[in-house]
Amino acid sequence: GAGVSQTPSNKVTEKGKYVELRCDPISGHTALYWYRQSLGQGPEFLIYFQGTGAADDSGLPNDRFFAVRPEGSVSTLKIQRTERGDSAVYLCASSSGQGIDTQYFGPGTRLTVL
Amino acid sequence: AQSVAQPEDQVNVAEGNPLTVKCTYSVSGNPYLFWYVQYPNRGLQFLLKYITGDNLVKGSYGFEAEFNKSQTSFHLKKPSALVSDSALYFCAVSLDNYGQNFVFGPGTRLSVLP
Numbered sequence: 001g002a003g004v005s006q007t008p009s010n011k012v013t014e015k016g017k018y019v020e021l022r023c024d025p026i027s028g029h030t031a032l033y034w035y036r037q038s039l040g041q042g043p044e045f046l047i048y049f050q051g052t053g054a055a056d057d058s059g060l061p062n063d064r065f066f067a068v069r070p071e072g073s074v075s076t077l078k079i080q081r082t083e084r085g086d087s088a089v090y091l092c093a094s095s096s097g098q099g100i101d102t103q104y105f106g107p108g109t110r111l112t113v114l
Numbered sequence: 115a116q117s118v119a120q121p122e123d124q125v126n127v128a129e130g131n132p133l134t135v136k137c138t139y140s141v142s143g144n145p146y147l148f149w150y151v152q153y154p155n156r157g158l159q160f161l162l163k164y165i166t167g168d169n170l171v172k173g174s175y176g177f178e179a180e181f182n183k184s185q186t187s188f189h190l191k192k193p194s195a196l197v198s199d200s201a202l203y204f205c206a207v208s209l210d211n212y213g214q215n216f217v218f219g220p221g222t223r224l225s226v227l228p
Binding site: 004033035040041042043045046091093100102103104105106107108 | 117146148151155156157158159160163165204206209216217218219220221
């Protein structure tokens with residue numbers, strides 16, 4: 001059980017559809033983060049979980065985006081009524097949640113909205 | 115609000131030569147600084163971080179970075195570049211203990227020429 005895993009690695013959908021992106025953090029990590037990386041840019045913070053609760057969701061762009069982490073481990077990022085502008089790589093990271101700890105990133109899910 | 119600048123989109127260096135990838139930051143408190151590397155179609159990999167203490171921080175793969183408070187910089191360096199170092203490098207800053215306010219720079223593409 002090495003690093004952070006994300007599924008699917010690629011997702012192609014049509015405008016208006018609903019998508020779910022999954023993140024499986026490093027075992028024992030209580031903190032989990034979602035970022036979005038558009039082409040040619042650095043990752044942009046979306047939401048942060050400490051345990052089961054969303055401690056900071058200030059980066060979610062609008063109410064079409066929602067994320068859950070019901071058991072404090074796996075997290076799902078949900079996007080409703082997808083738009084072409086949602087196309088990006090969605091990155092998940094986890095950390096121990098203690099002090100100023102390093103965030104370890106998964107490989108990302110590349111979302112393409114046609 | 116904190117921000118990170120990476121003034122060079124692209125850095126080219128010959129194999130065996132020293133390399134520097136620049137990063138400057140703007141924060142209102144004490145910064146916690148990180149460098150990550152991203153290889154094609156892969157997630158971000160942690161290189162090193164500055165929290166407190168020695169201004170010179172040593173990290174993975176022979177990389178190091180120097181924290182300079184007066185110049186608000188955290189440049190990444192390596193004494194002798196390898197072709198395999200060619201990748202996208204991101205500087206990030208966090209203000210808080212849990213890192214939910216990670217702000218990334220736009221990235222610098224490093225090309226090491228044989």
